[in-house]
Amino acid sequence: MNAAQGTVGSDPVILATAGYDHTVRFWQAHSGICTRTVQHQDSQVNALEITPDRSMIAAAGETARPPPALGTGRGTSVTLCPVVSAGYQHIRMYDLNSNNPNPVINYDGVSKNITSVGFHEDGRWMYTGGEDCMARIWDLRSRNLQCQRIFQVNAPINCVCLHPNQAELIVGDQSGAIHIWDLKTDHNEQLIPEPEVSVNSVHIDPDASYMAAVNSSGNCYVWNLTGGIGEEVTQLIPKTKIPAHNRYALQCKFSPDSTLLATCSADQTCKIWRTSNFSLMTELSIKSNNPGETSRGWMWDCAFSGDSQYIVTASSDNLARLWCVETGEIKREYSGHQKAVVCLAFNDSVLG
Numbered sequence: 001m002n003a004a005q006g007t008v009g010s011d012p013v014i015l016a017t018a019g020y021d022h023t024v025r026f027w028q029a030h031s032g033i034c035t036r037t038v039q040h041q042d043s044q045v046n047a048l049e050i051t052p053d054r055s056m057i058a059a060a061g062e063t064a065r066p067p068p069a070l071g072t073g074r075g076t077s078v079t080l081c082p083v084v085s086a087g088y089q090h091i092r093m094y095d096l097n098s099n100n101p102n103p104v105i106n107y108d109g110v111s112k113n114i115t116s117v118g119f120h121e122d123g124r125w126m127y128t129g130g131e132d133c134m135a136r137i138w139d140l141r142s143r144n145l146q147c148q149r150i151f152q153v154n155a156p157i158n159c160v161c162l163h164p165n166q167a168e169l170i171v172g173d174q175s176g177a178i179h180i181w182d183l184k185t186d187h188n189e190q191l192i193p194e195p196e197v198s199v200n201s202v203h204i205d206p207d208a209s210y211m212a213a214v215n216s217s218g219n220c221y222v223w224n225l226t227g228g229i230g231e232e233v234t235q236l237i238p239k240t241k242i243p244a245h246n247r248y249a250l251q252c253k254f255s256p257d258s259t260l261l262a263t264c265s266a267d268q269t270c271k272i273w274r275t276s277n278f279s280l281m282t283e284l285s286i287k288s289n290n291p292g293e294t295s296r297g298w299m300w301d302c303a304f305s306g307d308s309q310y311i312v313t314a315s316s317d318n319l320a321r322l323w324c325v326e327t328g329e330i331k332r333e334y335s336g337h338q339k340a341v342v343c344l345a346f347n348d349s350v351l352g
Contacts, residue, residue: 008036008096013348015312016057017320018045019300020339024059024094029312029322029348032332038094038101047116048345050096052123056104057345059092060114060128089113091128091138107138107145116160127169129157135171135181151181151188159201164208165228172199178213182233191236193221205254205261210275211236212261214249220263222278240278244271251301255308260325262311264299270313272325282328286315303346316340 008014008026018024022044026036043061050057089110092103107126116129119140125148126138133156136147155175162169171179176197180189193199198216204225205211211223220242228234245265253262260281261273272282286296297316304311310331314320320334320341 007098010097011035014050014054014057014096014345015320015334016048016050016345017314017334017337017341018048018059018343019314019337019341020044021337023337024048024057025334025336027320027334029332029346032334034334034336036099037336040092043090044342046114046343048343049117049119050345050347051119052121054347055097056093056095058117058119058126059094059103060117061090061092089130089132091117091126105145107147109147110134110136112156115156115158118160118162120162121166127160127162129160129171131156133157133173135160135169137183149183151179153177153179158199161202161204163204163228163234164206165234168228168234170202170204170211172202172213174198176215178202180234180236184231185233187233189233193241194219200249201251201253203252203254205258205275206256207258208234209258210239210254210261212252212254212263214244214252214263216248218243218245218247218249218265218267220244220249220252220261220273222261242273242278244273245269248298250298253302253304255304255325256306257308260304260308262302262304264302264313266298268296268299268315270299270302270311270323272311282325284311284313284321284323284328286317286319286321297340300340300342301344303344305346306348312344312346314341314344316342320344 013029015027015029022040024038025034045059047060091107093105095104112132114130129135133153135151137149138147155173157173159172167183169181177192202213214220222239223236224239226235244263245267247266249265251264264270268287270284274281299315301314311323318337322332
């Protein structure tokens with residue numbers, strides 16, 4: 001699909017932000033200028049993801065979050081899930097190669113809030129996770145907008161991550177469990193770093209050397225990965241536990257070069273850790289130096305640049321920021337949202 005001149009898709013750098021003000025905003029990353037705003041009227045946006053071919057962006061919607069629920073036990077999976085009509089629980093797909101303000105595809109039929117969305121590397125299918133305790137796989141080539149497979153757990157799902165081998169989904173839930181769902185065999189394994197402490201984010205580095213998970217205690221757990229090639233399932237070997245934050249940890253992301261790990265938190269910081277020894281390299285803080293000013297809010301989300309030199313953060317003070325990873329210097333602020341910015345999508349890769 002060719003990008004029309006002046007559209008988001010024609011820009012080599014795509015930066016999108018969204019949150020509680022029911023809008024998705026697109027930015028010129030280098031200038032801080034907002035180039036396009038899409039109204040997402042029927043709910044706030046909880047997750048954003050750009051398709052691998054950079055032609056569309058998925059926005060996962062939700063209503064206000066209920067308090068965390070607790071659950072235990074292993075997950076189960078089923079196939080052939082027909083989609084039925086549902087209200088605010090949806091995924092909207094917007095075209096980046098046109099200025100059409102309306103979603104071009106709507107995926108509905110999820111009974112509760114959707115918290116996570118992502119894509120297979122060749123764009124064949126999309127995965128989602130939600131507070132209905134289900135991870136889903138949606139065939140993007142199908143015209144009937146059906147989810148083809150479901151993985152059911154016993155607690156609301158906060159996060160889903162696809163292994164770089166494209167064959168295993170990692171699912172984190174509010175009971176504190178992490179599930180590894182093998183898509184080839186439907187087999188699943190489970191581990192619980194801290195019982196009844198909600199797992200808020202999981203991520204695997206591009207080299208598939210490490211997996212990280214952060215939770216509501218502020219802790220970050222790291223595992224070494226082995227296997228995961230061919231028919232061999234991934235094995236997790238505990239590596240380290242980092243007391244990363246003193247409040248909820250909300251997000252963790254490895255850098256594209258696998259040398260860094262970022263963690264975001266309700267303590268108003270995003271911390272950058274070296275994966276060589278998991279020592280702290282840089283602390284990015286939105287805390288005010290004015291003793292009379294109250295908290296500027298939570299650091300919700302982050303994404304590294306393709307060269308791993310910069311990172312973009314989203315926070316509840318209505319701003320996204322571009323930082324230099326090494327120095328911690330703010331290079332750009334993206335101002336325009338009227339409420340908290342809780343998710344972002346950033347792609348500065350050039351397709352061959």
